[in-house]
Amino acid sequence: MNVADERSISCWMDRVPVVEAPPLAADARCDVVVIGSGIAGLSTAYELSRSGRSVIVIDRGTIGGGMTARTTAHLATELDDFYSELIRVRGEDEARIYHDSQVAAVNRIEAICRDEKLDADFARVDGYLFPAEEDHRRDLEEEFDACRKIGVEVEWVERAPVPGYDTGRALRFPNQGRFHPTKYLAGLAQAIIRHGGRLHADTAYVSDNEDENGVEITVEAGHVIRAGAAVFATNSPVNDKVAIHTKQAPDRTYAIAGRVPKGSVPDALVWDTYDAYHYVRIQPLGEAEDLLIVGGEDHRSGEAEDMDQRLDALERWTGERYPSFTRAEYRWSGQVLEPIDFMPFSGRNPGSRNIYIHSGDSGQGITNGVAGSLTIFPLIIGEDSRFAPVLDPARKSLTSTSSLGEFVRGQAGVMKNMAEHLGPSEVASEDEIAPGEGAIIREGLAKLACYRAEDGSIVRRSAVCTHAGCIVHWNGFEKCWDCPCHGSQFAPDGEVLNGPAVKPLAEA
Ligand SMILES: Cc1cc2nc3c(=O)[nH]c(=O)nc-3n(C[C@H](O)[C@H](O)[C@H](O)COP(=O)(O)OP(=O)(O)OC[C@H]3O[C@@H](n4cnc5c(N)ncnc54)[C@H](O)[C@@H]3O)c2cc1C
Numbered sequence: 174m175n176v177a178d179e180r181s182i183s184c185w186m187d188r189v190p191v192v193e194a195p196p197l198a199a200d201a202r203c204d205v206v207v208i209g210s211g212i213a214g215l216s217t218a219y220e221l222s223r224s225g226r227s228v229i230v231i232d233r234g235t236i237g238g239g240m241t242a243r244t245t246a247h248l249a250t251e252l253d254d255f256y257s258e259l260i261r262v263r264g265e266d267e268a269r270i271y272h273d274s275q276v277a278a279v280n281r282i283e284a285i286c287r288d289e290k291l292d293a294d295f296a297r298v299d300g301y302l303f304p305a306e307e308d309h310r311r312d313l314e315e316e317f318d319a320c321r322k323i324g325v326e327v328e329w330v331e332r333a334p335v336p337g338y339d340t341g342r343a344l345r346f347p348n349q350g351r352f353h354p355t356k357y358l359a360g361l362a363q364a365i366i367r368h369g370g371r372l373h374a375d376t377a378y379v380s381d382n383e384d385e386n387g388v389e390i391t392v393e394a395g396h397v398i399r400a401g402a403a404v405f406a407t408n409s410p411v412n413d414k415v416a417i418h419t420k421q422a423p424d425r426t427y428a429i430a431g432r433v434p435k436g437s438v439p440d441a442l443v444w445d446t447y448d449a450y451h452y453v454r455i456q457p458l459g460e461a462e463d464l465l466i467v468g469g470e471d472h473r474s475g476e477a478e479d480m481d482q483r484l485d486a487l488e489r490w491t492g493e494r495y496p497s498f499t500r501a502e503y504r505w506s507g508q509v510l511e512p513i514d515f516m517p518f519s520g521r522n523p524g525s526r527n528i529y530i531h532s533g534d535s536g537q538g539i540t541n542g543v544a545g546s547l548t549i550f551p552l553i554i555g556e557d558s559r560f561a562p563v564l565d566p567a568r569k570s571l572t573s574t575s576s577l578g579e580f581v582r583g584q585a586g587v588m589k590n591m592a593e594h595l596g597p598s599e600v601a602s603e604d605e606i607a608p609g610e611g612a613i614i615r616e617g618l619a620k621l622a623c624y625r626a627e628d629g630s631i632v633r634r635s636a637v638c639t640h641a642g643c644i645v646h647w648n649g650f651e652k653c654w655d656c657p658c659h660g661s662q663f664a665p666d667g668e669v670l671n672g673p674a675v676k677p678l679a680e681a
């Protein structure tokens with residue numbers, strides 16, 4: 174199981190699994206084992222298998238069914254947290270290298286589509302950033318100056334291409350991109366197989382052991398994979414209890430998609446300047462129609478119960494700015510991990526020799542995932558990577574007051590959650606839980622995650638997250654238990670859907 178088993182379906186999920194793959198059925202050996210088959214894992218496995226390394230990819234659920242199947246797939250080299258902020262936190266040199274990593278990622282996707290004859294609807298498009306409010310114009314000016322300082326191509330335009338709304342002056346970023354994410358993953362998976370790689374779905378990692386000769390990965394069914402190196406590309410590192418998780422925090426984000434007449438919405442990426450910014454693109458459908466895809470309304474995971482209202486707000490926002498949009502055929506959500514210094518963690522796992530991780534994607538997880546593969550691949554084959562020092566998972570992330578603020582917010586969330594161990598029940602008794610819903614109930618000293626199935630029966634599990642002990646919260650939209658601390662998700666029966674947890678909620 175993985176997040177493909179959540180309730181909502183994205184507009185790309187008719188292609189999940191992107192390739193059928195059998196579970197691992199026996200012990201195995203390879204040069205590199207990759208855990209996780211999203212954009213980060215398959216991109217890394219592709220580079221390795223193409224260079225002649227023997228590669229095994231395992232995934233706890235379907236291949237390509239993780240957050241990559243829930244994305245909106247803007248291929249942006251502009252930073253969603255803004256380069257003006259990144260320069261404040263990390264300085265101009267690192268910001269320049271980070272931008273180069275994003276350009277390299279979009280170029281790599283384009284090259285792979287061409288070289289592998291991969292039909293994933295890749296296109297170069299412009300990106301536009303417009304002020305959501307009058308007093309955000311200053312932010313745009315600062316961003317323009319920051320981009321110019323580090324060599325990002327950008328120019329002012331009189332307005333962004335939003336048909337029903339005068340955005341006022343906006344920034345235009347040429348040479349961004351868009352693609353169909355699950356078609357792309359399907360092409361990568363087939364290329365990996367052609368290059369001799371093996372993929373195994375329904376094969377969950379549970380533990381690892383590193384020695385001087387390499388790494389042993391044990392999976393849930395007990396089989397062991399012996400490899401020279403291991404790459405954890407599990408979105409949130411499942412091999413780590415603390416180091417990375419104190420440097421990032423999980424946010425839930427929402428997206429909708431609906432048909433519009435072809436040509437009524439320009440083929441471009443459009444973003445506004447809210448913290449929980451709106452992001453807009455189209456996906457071509459045929460001769461007569463396109464799919465308009467709009468995201469936004471983010472909040473810290475586990476801290477909202479008004480998911481339907483958030484999706485309604487997205488539909489309203491879209492209708493007011495895109496008059497040809499009438500109704501959303503798809504409404505879904507997903508999770509992104511916000512690193513406190515705005516850049517992902519890609520490279521050698523802190524304290525390890527042959528274990529590598531990729532995480533901390535923020536809203537740029539597609540380009541960051543590919544940039545991660547371009548960082549980890551050279552490290553594994555013993556070459557230098559220009560991006561490695563900047564994206565190093567062991568870097569000290571607290572370098573400015575603004576990142577300190579994010580850190581304090583993240584840690585305050587964990588402390589607040591720990592206090593919930595002592596809090597009361599959410600409902601007086603199980604009788605108050607409606608079919609298809611869940612609630613936390615206190616029983617003596619224990620907190621229970623109780624779910625009433627559609628047939629009326631009750632499923633009781635411990636409400637204590639198996640990653641590091643926080644109390645899970647019911648997500649009534651996706652019908653799962655979310656852990657607000659570091660982003661684990663569990664099915665109503667307690668099975669893991671998303672890491673960093675690897676064990677199900679305990680029987681109660
Ligand atoms: C609504 C939404 C919109 C977004 N829009 C954009 C956008 O426009 N542009 C952009 O760049 N980014 C965007 N993002 C972010 C981006 O999509 C993600 O960050 C990115 O897809 C994550 O890729 P990944 O490979 O790290 O993780 P995933 O795709 O989640 O892959 C990780 C895999 O690891 C597997 N796994 C987990 N635990 C285990 C285990 N124990 N054993 C084995 N396997 C395991 C999972 O099953 C999963 O398949 C968006 C995200 C969302 C939710």
Ligand code: FES
Nearest residue numbers: 638640641656659
């Ligand atoms: S995800 Fe870390 S405690 Fe739950």
